[in-house]
Amino acid sequence: MELIFEKSRPGRTAGSIPTCDVPEVHLEQVIDKSLLRQDVDLPEVAEVDLIRHYTTLSRRNFGVDVGFYPLGSCTMKYNPKINEDLAKLPGFTALHPYVPVEFSQGSLELMYELRKYLSEIFGMADFTLQPAAGAHGELTGIMMIKKYFEAGGNHRHQILIPDAAHGTNPASGALCGFQTITVRSNAEGGVDIDHLQELMTGDVAGLMLTNPNTLGLFERSIEKIAGIVHDQGGLLYCDGANANAFMGKTRPGDLGFDVIQLNLHKTFSTPHGCGGPGSGPVGVSQKLMDYLPIPQIVKNQGDYEWCEDYPNSIGRVRSFYGNFNVMVKAYTYIRSLGPDGLKKTSEVAVLNANYIKEKLKLHYDLAYDRTCMHECVFSGKRQVRESGVHTSDIAKRLLDYGYHPPTIYFPMIVPEAIMIEPTETESLETMDSFCDVMIAIAREARENPEQVKSAPLTTPVRRLDEVRAAREPDVCWKG
Numbered sequence: 001m002e003l004i005f006e007k008s009r010p011g012r013t014a015g016s017i018p019t020c021d022v023p024e025v026h027l028e029q030v031i032d033k034s035l036l037r038q039d040v041d042l043p044e045v046a047e048v049d050l051i052r053h054y055t056t057l058s059r060r061n062f063g064v065d066v067g068f069y070p071l072g073s074c075t076m077k078y079n080p081k082i083n084e085d086l087a088k089l090p091g092f093t094a095l096h097p098y099v100p101v102e103f104s105q106g107s108l109e110l111m112y113e114l115r116k117y118l119s120e121i122f123g124m125a126d127f128t129l130q131p132a133a134g135a136h137g138e139l140t141g142i143m144m145i146k147k148y149f150e151a152g153g154n155h156r157h158q159i160l161i162p163d164a165a166h167g168t169n170p171a172s173g174a175l176c177g178f179q180t181i182t183v184r185s186n187a188e189g190g191v192d193i194d195h196l197q198e199l200m201t202g203d204v205a206g207l208m209l210t211n212p213n214t215l216g217l218f219e220r221s222i223e224k225i226a227g228i229v230h231d232q233g234g235l236l237y238c239d240g241a242n243a244n245a246f247m248g249k250t251r252p253g254d255l256g257f258d259v260i261q262l263n264l265h266k267t268f269s270t271p272h273g274c275g276g277p278g279s280g281p282v283g284v285s286q287k288l289m290d291y292l293p294i295p296q297i298v299k300n301q302g303d304y305e306w307c308e309d310y311p312n313s314i315g316r317v318r319s320f321y322g323n324f325n326v327m328v329k330a331y332t333y334i335r336s337l338g339p340d341g342l343k344k345t346s347e348v349a350v351l352n353a354n355y356i357k358e359k360l361k362l363h364y365d366l367a368y369d370r371t372c373m374h375e376c377v378f379s380g381k382r383q384v385r386e387s388g389v390h391t392s393d394i395a396k397r398l399l400d401y402g403y404h405p406p407t408i409y410f411p412m413i414v415p416e417a418i419m420i421e422p423t424e425t426e427s428l429e430t431m432d433s434f435c436d437v438m439i440a441i442a443r444e445a446r447e448n449p450e451q452v453k454s455a456p457l458t459t460p461v462r463r464l465d466e467v468r469a470a471r472e473p474d475v476c477w478k479g
């Protein structure tokens with residue numbers, strides 16, 4: 001397909017500006033000439049060509065509005081459009097962040113209420129909405145843990161992280177200057193309690209636990225784990241990025257967690273991908289209240305205002321107050337579903353994942369054969385052994401059938417991992433069709449492995465040289 005630059009013809013434009021009826025002022029007269037360039041090469045096209053170009057491109061794209069997107073650990077779910085409608089209200093989108101509080105009471109109220117809702121849903125004392133993503137929330141949480149120990153004059157330099165954790169967990173610990181130590185998983189995919197007991201000393205600030213973990217399994221020994229960590233004076237951190245597995249069913253605060261980060265852009269209805277926008281609110285137990293980022297919204301005789309008066313705060317972690325529009329969508333999502341709706345969301349997310357697990361388990365090896373939460377993890381080991389077809393080939397073949405591939409090769413402790421998260425929004429028919437295709441690919445792998453290995457056969461771009469694409473990216477058009 002031609003690039004927009006190749007469609008360019010000198011002088012062609014997509015708009016017409018009326019002739020000037022005021023005295024002309026040339027840019028050179030008002031700004032420094034050295035800043036002006038005549039050689040910026042912008043495409044010149046007519047409106048109709050512009051529209052056709054981008055509409056055609058958008059049709060080559062695959063997204064949740066077009067088809068099934070079973071991306072485990074990422075919760076790429078379909079998001080109700082009412083959330084977008086409300087986030088689009090001019091009162092929200094046109095609000096300048098420097099507007100005086102008298103004129104932004106409604107938006108402040110929304111953020112204040114959202115904090116209260118999240119605190120209630122997850123059983124935490126309070127939340128900050130500032131962090132801009134899940135990993136940023138982790139960093140914020142770990143910064144608070146660090147400050148908590150420093151304030152008590154008790155310097156601890158280690159953080160424990162299970163081997164099934166998301167890669168952002170060790171990164172967040174290391175960024176805060178902690179030594180990160182890996183805790184092994186046991187045979188059923190949970191934390192190895194003996195190993196935890198051995199590692200949990202007075203040097204350890206805390207344990208970062210993903211629950212459900214990245215194998216899609218609920219940590220069965222959570223209360224025991226909390227006891228071991230707390231007995232040594234440590235804090236328990238919950239990576240709650242995938243809260244659509246448990247919201248409304250159980251509250252991390254009640255289970256003994258001291259900190260939790262959420263991913264509003266996963267659980268609470270903002271489409272994500274390509275890096276944003278996101279929001280990673282962090283909830284804390286009473287112990288960490290003093291360390292929350294500033295400013296915080298307080299309610300003073302019915303009015304909302306910003307308060308900076310928290311001497312132990314870790315400070316600011318984001319310009320302004322976070323990604324406000326994502327908060328509007330989360331607020332709308334919570335209000336439109338209500339407590340029963342949120343609970344049902346988790347129930348259906350878990351039911352759907354277990355449905356797929358049962359339908360596919362004869363055709364692909366399950367990593368752990370037990371009831372899963374919002375995602376199920378298979379291993380493509382059998383296909384490699386029987387026909388030399390790898391998980392990456394299976395993922396590419398799915399493209400030919402019109403499905404976005406699931407997460408593959410993650411979590412890393414499962415060889416040839418295939419991690420499927422159908423999410424709560426998908427119908428029985430969609431999941432049945434997807435499973436039929438997965439079963440058909442398993443058969444093809446046995447009967448015609450070469451076809452699977454050469455997939456995709458029908459996409460605009462065939463198989464890319466991924467190593468070269470990563471090492472020598474060529475993303476710039478030069479005419």
Ligand SMILES: *Cc1c(COP(=O)(O)O)cnc(C)c1O
Nearest residue numbers: 073133134135166168239241278
């Ligand atoms: C997605 C995810 C993260 C990271 O979230 P970002 O918003 O991408 O920074 C962290 N932990 C888990 C378990 C996740 O699924």
